[in-house]
Amino acid sequence: MTQISATPTEQQLRGEMDTARRNRRQIRTWLWVVVFTLFALVLVGGATRLTESGLSITQWKPIHGVIPPLNDAEWQEEFALYKQIPQYSQLNSDMTVEGFKSIFWWEWAHRLLARSIGMVFALPLAWFWLRGKVETGLKLPLVGILALGGFQGFIGWWMVSSGLADRTEVSQYRLATHLVIACLIFASCVWIARGLSPHSNDKPPASCSKTMAAAIAIMALFQIYLGALVAGLDAGLSYNTWPLMDGAVVPSDLFIQQPAWINIFENPKTVQFIHRCGAYVLFAMVFVHMLYSLARGAGTTHARRSVLLFVLVTLQASIGIVTLLMQVPVVWGVAHQGGALIVLGFALAHWRGFIGEYPWEMRIKERQ
Known part of the structure; x- marks a missing residue:
């Protein structure tokens, strides 16, 4: 039989x-590179916070600030600017230039990254755009991410x-805002990249x-916000026991400040307790989701991913407990922040998997 060739x-x-x-x-490959770079940026940002290096550079120079001090005179000039802020006079008045360099490099690396x-x-976005590789439905979201980055x-x-x-440290409100926006950029890139990936046909x-x-996924992002408040208040440096906190399941004096709502944002004890509760809620949600997925759809891709998500959340909770018990050493604190991003990214990808791949703008007509 002669095969009919395609028209x-x-x-x-x-x-x-x-x-x-x-x-x-x-x-998709480019966006995953961006996601990895954002992940590295958040880790460096976490280390900058934990080493109390974020105020070492007291000026905002988007262009000139790329070049660090290159000689002793420039280091002395940069150090003199740092001496003018409260953090130096109240906390680091005995700091030398060499000590200043150790905190300067963390902040400089964070800004450079x-x-x-x-x-x-x-x-790459400009290159893809000019080459006509960006689908119409992706143009506005990608430009939106670029604007959010700016x-x-x-x-x-x-x-x-x-x-x-x-102040001798940054505002916890502004720190939380900064981290959440970074997570939104991270999440947006994960969401689009996942939408451009092949999807399972499992129901x-x-x-x-x-x-x-x-x-x-939303709860994971909210938990990161709560963690930022904990970091901003150095709330993890106190009440370093688990599962009890200050000797109780529900500690006292959670609403000692007035008005009562201010404790949620400014009382280190209350903020840490809420962050703990948020972790329990997230763990329970993921556990129930896994059980439900295994009971209703054992063997499906979605069920397997629900198990992996539960494993990631369990690991993250374990890292959080160790970090607390050890009074937040830098390595463990950074690991905990990195784990939070991994959980967020996987939770988003898992959610996106239920929605399906972005619809194709061009489809092949089936042959009659």
């Missing part, structure tokens, strides 16, 4: 589909400026599976 129109459509797949693969991410995102630079300086006049274990996955 030119069908050949053209197949070629266009192959091109579209290749474009998606390239954009932040600037680099702008280039890692903007330049806004994050302003938020970073807004955060640092809160500790240059009347959700239950009608509520997608809703449960969405709730878990």
Whole structure:
């Protein structure tokens, strides 16, 4: 039997589909590189906070600030600027230039990496755009991420400026805002990259599976916000016992400040307790989601991912407990922050898996 060859129109459509797949693969790879770079940035940011290095650079120089001090005179000049802020006079008045260098390099690396991410995102986006590789439905979201990244630079300086006049550390409110925006940029890149990836054809274990996955991802982000408040108040340096806190399941004096709501944001004891409770809630949500997925859809891709998500959350909870018991050493504190991002990223990818791949703008017509 003679095989009927494809018509030119069908050949053209197949070629266009192959091109579209290749474009998606390239954009997806680029976005995962951005995600990895953002992950590294958040880790360096966490180390900068834990080493109390964030106020070592007292000026915002988006361009000139790329170049660090290159000689003794420039180091003395930078150190003199640091001596003018309360953190030096109240906490580090015995610091030498060599000691100042140790905190300067953390903040400088954090800012340099932040600037680099702008280039890692903007330049490839421009190249993909000019080459016609960006699908119409992705243009606005990608531009939105770029704009949010630019806004994050302003938020970073807004955060640092809160500790240059009347405080010895940055405002916990601004620190939490800065971290949450970083997580939103991270989450957006994960969401788009996952949407450009092939998806399983397995059906959700239950009608509520997608809703449960969405709730878990949102709770993971909220838990990161609570963790930022803990970090901003140095709340992890006290009440370093578990499972009891201050000798009780529910400690006293949680609402000692007035008005009562202010304790949620400014009382270190209350903030740490709420963060603990948030961890318990997230753990319970993931555990129930896993059991439900295994009961309704054992063997499916979604069920297997629910198990992996539970493992990640369990590991993250364990790291959090160790970090607390050890009074937040830098290595464990950074590991805990990194673990939070991994949980958030996987929870988002798991949620996105229930929605399916982005619809193709070009589809091959089935042959009659």
